[in-house]
Every structure is written in C-alpha cells, then in structure tokens.
C-alpha cells in the first residue's frame with residue numbers, strides 16, 4: 450500500500466495518505482476541500498537516487514582512485530608523511546595531560 454503526498458489547492462497544506470488501489474483520499478485533512486493534488490512522493494525520488502548512486506558507485510570509486518593516484522597532494526595519508534617523530538626533534542614540547 451503506497452503512501453502518497455497530497456497538496457490541497459484550497460489551503461496549500463500537504464499531507465500523506467495511504468492509498469489502496471485507485472481510492473484517492475476524499476479531501477484535505479486540514480480544511481476538507483476535495484480539490485487535492487497528488488505530489489511526487491519523496492520516497493520514490495529517494496529510492497530512485499539511491500539506485501542511481503548504486504549504479505554509479507564502481508565507476509565513481511575508480512575515478513576517485515585514479516584522481517588520487519595522479520594527484521599526490523590529494524593522498525589522504527600525506528599528513529602522516531610530514532609528521533616528525535618525537536625522537537627526531539630538538540624540543541618535543543611539554544607533555545599534554547588528558
């Protein structure tokens with residue numbers, strides 16, 4: 450049983466309704482006006498976008514890997530390479546109390 454979102458032409462409120470078959474809601478839940486219009490369900494849009502992301506995922510992942518490989522500055526671990534161990538510095542500073 451799908452949930453549809455409706456908008457009332459009279460008072461502009463939006464409401465959700467469970468719809469069995471072709472049985473549309475009788476009217477607006479706020480003002481009772483029969484002038485209501487079914488909106489595109491946000492659930493339907495979300496599911497479609499998730500499917501698109503899922504379809505693109507392997508290609509996108511490969512694209513990101515290729516870009517990281519060709520851009521050394523984008524390598525996520527590059528900051529670790531720049532760190533100097535405490536043994537190698539003259540003044541390691543005061544210990545930090547946690």
Ligand SMILES: [Zn+2]
Nearest residue numbers: 457460477480
């Ligand atoms: Zn209304």
